[in-house]
Amino acid sequence: MSEHTEDHAGGAPAVSAEPPVPDLASLPGGVPAALEAVLLVVEEPVTEMQLAAALEVPVERVAEALADLKAEYDGYTGQGPDTGPARRRGIELRNVAGGWRFYTRSEFAAVVGRFVLDGQSARLSQAALETLAVIAYRQPVARSRVSAIRGVNVDSVVRTLVQRGLVTDVATDPETGAVLYGTTPLFLERLGIGTVADLPKLSPHLPGLENLQDFDDTTY
Amino acid sequence: MSEHTEDHAGGAPAVSAEPPVPDLASLPGGVPAALEAVLLVVEEPVTEMQLAAALEVPVERVAEALADLKAEYDGYTGQGPDTGPARRRGIELRNVAGGWRFYTRSEFAAVVGRFVLDGQSARLSQAALETLAVIAYRQPVARSRVSAIRGVNVDSVVRTLVQRGLVTDVATDPETGAVLYGTTPLFLERLGIGTVADLPKLSPHLPGLENLQDFDDTTY
């Protein structure tokens, strides 16, 4: 890949009152290095649009550089003249929950875990998992409907999921006034998927009930 | 550099009750990759001794690998057979105050700064204020407990408060290992009081909730 594009014009609108961004092409490492620097400070997955705005380069350029970086970190040889054969790094660049973020590679979980004080939250109970699954696939959904599908009262489980940041209230039912719940970006991140649409299909588990959605909608 | 040392015996004393460290030589990337993974998650510079203990490899091996990594990140060609010519990265590996930590490379300070400051406000959000209030009156307190009291995930809000210097980690829960948060001198200064003991009593604002502590303790 070439670091030497001159095309800065197509980037995001300039933000006023901030230090001017230097010509990335003139810096050692160029756009990929700038992306690495920004990704080192992000607290949550960051979109290609956000990165393009910060770097003032076109979003396509960012997308391309991210894909190359990911491959390089994964240990694939870069294609450009200034990228040599790569080694597999302990850092993984992943595209999850609609954005990019650095993660430690899972092989090193045992080592890394010793340095993470506030580790990942404790495991979810079976009840919490099932409730989470129903909310994920039926969102936006009222608690009463989740209860009906699961056959038990889910109030306290939903509270736990909200506390854990995996579920949040996304709307209010215009008719009943009930709170409607949906999943959060953190849920997607924890699951390692990009969007809710990436969830595995429910239909293989529902033989002969492909039209379940219809069934659902008339029941509630 | 060679990834294939068999010498794991000379490492630091093994930590009990933790998952065993896999044979790093058998993992892609080996010791350097393991170091990268650990360095990605540490908040403070971490010493070669600490790294050697976690990886269960001799400290000399760690020192050597760190020096190689630093050179590689700086864009110097690696010396080993499996390290090709490197490009200069946006991440810098620095040895400061006796420990190692990743930093953003200074050339990209403008880009990173723009990204970090985008959307930052001079005022705290309502969520941040309420979280700060809970921490102030319940310190030292774990994030999970603040979450339980507020009913929502407070991870990112707590990070904001830490960044703002109003809150800091003051201890570690001896049982769970969770970080406990408390307020900082800056917080007291902003509020115009001398010590945490000078915080106004809560009781006048809590009619009928004299047993608040009890309530709190039953939430977990």
Next chain:
Amino acid sequence: MIQDAYDDGDASLPLPEPGKAGRFEVRLENFNGPFDLLLSLISKHELNITEIALAKVTDEFIGYIRAFSAAGDSFSLDEASEFLVIAATLLDLKAARLLPAGEVEDEEDIALLEARDLLFARLLQYKAFKEIARQMGSRLVEESTRFPRQAALEPQFAAMMPELTWRMSPTDFAALAAKALEPREPAPTEVGIGHLHAPAVSVREQADIIGHRLQEQGVLSFRQLTADADSLLVVVARFLALLEMFRDMVIALDQAAPLGELTVRWSAGERTWTADSISEEYDQDVPPVTGRGNEGEIHERTH
């Protein structure tokens, strides 16, 4: 009142002893939802979900509950709202079973069969979510081996943050803290009936009541017939009574649409009819089924 044809030949009273071969595997402390029990009963028989299988399952479930109360076990129905839900679910099944066998002719029959299909669908749906949840769980565990970068801001950037404006007095701050620390009530979703303790309701008694009303007035809607019911159990009992009376051919039912208004017409004229003809299966003392549950759940099952 949830008990019924327990004495119709199948005498093998299932004992609630967890873990024994051929016995119920469900252990209440790990019990997770009424459909769990239904599913485990169905899979125990390795049967497809057919009417016959469900009938058997229904009977076993009732025996299961009975054995518990007979043993004076610590199993508290008060605490197990799930059992009220499953009871209502099984009543649906029972209702479908009470239909005259043979070809489906009437709209009402279809509606009832649809109700049964609905239950099958719901069971399958529950099972599907269970399976998906299992996959989701292992995915979450797998992903938890990756740790995201979340280090504190480097000092140079922290120093660039805009100066914080703070106009809050200690008193204001305390007021804010008091509000934030206040125990919060969960947002209401529906009207709870948790405080209700449902007494045992006799189907026969209820049949007697509505039988007299229908004989006097000729035609009444189900809504009118249950307007004075002071609990869901009474509504359910009256619904079951109607099914029994339908089987006895003393009433006719008319329902324009599924879940629509159900009109009940006395069709036996001056013929003598008493509630004594109601099947023996309801004629027993029953353990009171009480419990907490969401109103919506029960309502759905008693349409």
